Amino acid sequence: MTAATSWTIPEVRAALDARKISARELVKEFYTRVDRRNPELNVYLALSHERAYAQADRIDAAIASGDALPALAGVPVAVKDVISTRGIPTTCGSRILEGYKPAYDATVVTRLEHAGAIILGKTNCDEFAMGSSNENSAYGPVRNPLATDHVPGGSSGGSGAAVAADLAVVALGTDTGGSIRQPGSFCGIPAMMPSYGRVSRYGLIAFASSLDRIGPLAHTVRDAATVMSTLAGRDPLDSTSAGVHVPDYAAALRRPLAGLRIGVPEDYFAEGLHPEVRKKIEAGIALLEKLGCRRVSIRMPNTDYAVAAYYIIATAEASSNLARYDGVRYGARVPGATLIEMYQKTRGRKFGAEVKRRIVLGTYVLSAGYYDAYYLKGQQVRSLIARDFREAFEKVDAIITPTSPVPPFRLGERTSNPLEMYLADIYTVTGSLAGVPGISVPSGKTAEGLPIGLQIYGPAFGEERVLQLAHAFEQAGGAHL
Numbered sequence: 001m002t003a004a005t006s007w008t009i010p011e012v013r014a015a016l017d018a019r020k021i022s023a024r025e026l027v028k029e030f031y032t033r034v035d036r037r038n039p040e041l042n043v044y045l046a047l048s049h050e051r052a053y054a055q056a057d058r059i060d061a062a063i064a065s066g067d068a069l070p071a072l073a074g075v076p077v078a079v080k081d082v083i084s085t086r087g088i089p090t091t092c093g094s095r096i097l098e099g100y101k102p103a104y105d106a107t108v109v110t111r112l113e114h115a116g117a118i119i120l121g122k123t124n125c126d127e128f129a130m131g132s133s134n135e136n137s138a139y140g141p142v143r144n145p146l147a148t149d150h151v152p153g154g155s156s157g158g159s160g161a162a163v164a165a166d167l168a169v170v171a172l173g174t175d176t177g178g179s180i181r182q183p184g185s186f187c188g189i190p191a192m193m194p195s196y197g198r199v200s201r202y203g204l205i206a207f208a209s210s211l212d213r214i215g216p217l218a219h220t221v222r223d224a225a226t227v228m229s230t231l232a233g234r235d236p237l238d239s240t241s242a243g244v245h246v247p248d249y250a251a252a253l254r255r256p257l258a259g260l261r262i263g264v265p266e267d268y269f270a271e272g273l274h275p276e277v278r279k280k281i282e283a284g285i286a287l288l289e290k291l292g293c294r295r296v297s298i299r300m301p302n303t304d305y306a307v308a309a310y311y312i313i314a315t316a317e318a319s320s321n322l323a324r325y326d327g328v329r330y331g332a333r334v335p336g337a338t339l340i341e342m343y344q345k346t347r348g349r350k351f352g353a354e355v356k357r358r359i360v361l362g363t364y365v366l367s368a369g370y371y372d373a374y375y376l377k378g379q380q381v382r383s384l385i386a387r388d389f390r391e392a393f394e395k396v397d398a399i400i401t402p403t404s405p406v407p408p409f410r411l412g413e414r415t416s417n418p419l420e421m422y423l424a425d426i427y428t429v430t431g432s433l434a435g436v437p438g439i440s441v442p443s444g445k446t447a448e449g450l451p452i453g454l455q456i457y458g459p460a461f462g463e464e465r466v467l468q469l470a471h472a473f474e475q476a477g478g479a480h481l
């Protein structure tokens with residue numbers, strides 16, 4: 001067995017091809033590491049041993065009979081616990097879904113397994129993907145493997161930590177307002193949010209349906225591109241998935257950068273940006289210029305309203321989506337003397353504080369008296385932000401921003417002030433509202449050694465451009481700036 005700890009997709013393939021390891025042995029190796037590190041990190045909420053070994057045996061049989069192997073053959077994958085997996089507990093990090101086992105697989109899970117990937121288990125996350133630190137999980141926080149008294153980011157904190165701690169080769173996360181990119185940034189790995197409609201949401205348990213997206217967190221941009229090629233494309237089971245041609249993302253990585261115009265929104269570098277983050281993002285932009293990109297100063301004038309609009313729209317949609325957890329259809333029930341009492345006890349006791357805060361806020365902004373003042377305004381601002389992006393992409397090929405205004409923070413440091421936590425979503429919620437793709441790539445570290453993420457936005461369905469820039473940045477040593 002090889003001594004490698006940090007496997008990438010091509011390394012898995014090479015080791016399988018050379019018969020240095022079998023898929024079964026590889027799965028065993030990963031589960032051994034999980035047994036060792038999970039008690040401390042709290043990354044996995046459920047492990048799917050039986051399903052993983054069955055898939056590994058299929059791959060090993062294919063190797064033995066000399067069959068051509070699919071793109072992700074034998075690659076151990078972690079899946080965020082808001083994505084449905086048949087027969088495997090799927091809790092959304094919530095007590096209200098404790099013990100729930102979906103009767104079907106999400107399309108992304110089906111696609112991964114068709115491509116030969118091995119699902120190791122389900123990763124911890126903020127309850128119903130609401131949060132930026134993974135501290136809102138009903139099953140306890142995840143620790144950042146790079147600094148265990150720090151948060152891994154959220155809401156896909158378990159997925160970020162799984163990859164960073166080498167407890168999976170790649171992981172699936174979901175991003176509604178930053179939940180793939182920000183944990184990618186905090187855990188020091190590339191993490192990609194595709195365009196809205198690029199990847200099927202069938203089987204993704206909804207938080208805010210007009211914003212939710214599924215995407216990869218990986219050790220390398222190349223691995224993220226390979227997973228994107230597997231996930232992307234129209235799915236008849238999701239009417240919002242787009243029938244837009246899916247290019248060969250891995251091939252796009254080879255294209256030269258020379259002459260690409262990178263937009264730097266001056267409005268994004270205003271107050272509130274941590275000085276060490278500012279420094280490394282400036283250094284990152286300089287590196288992209290050295291690689292042949294041309295820096296163009298742009299304006300995104302509606303950025304100031306993005307966090308407010310996001311928290312109105314996302315909570316409105318959440319209040320509607322979460323109405324189904326009523327103690328009747330599935331999930332937990334707390335008995336009560338009357339039907340109303342049963343509803344109240346079930347929802348009152350089984351939802352956590354942040355989820356309830358958002359249901360209340362979302363119900364309020366949708367209520368008859370306040371709909372025009374809040375929800376409608378929020379939607380209007382959303383259109384303006386989408387216009388900011390469209391206009392910017394008439395002048396530039398990509399937009400560069402920090403992923404988060406702050407480096408990873410300590411567990412408990414920010415939990416007492418939800419508003420402060422919301423405000424730190426500023427750079428990610430804009431792209432979420434606009435529907436465009438974005439990736440976070442490591443861009444140096446703080447003096448304390450905590451990772452910083454640089455975000456690259458592209459135009460809708462322009463994932464190749466984003467991946468191409470991120471790959472070149474990574475290859476040029478962006479992580480070590």
Ligand code: GLN
Pocket residue numbers: 129130131132154155174175176177178179180207314425
């Ligand atoms: N941090 C944001 C929120 O709490 C984003 C969450 C997400 O993308 N799922 O809503």
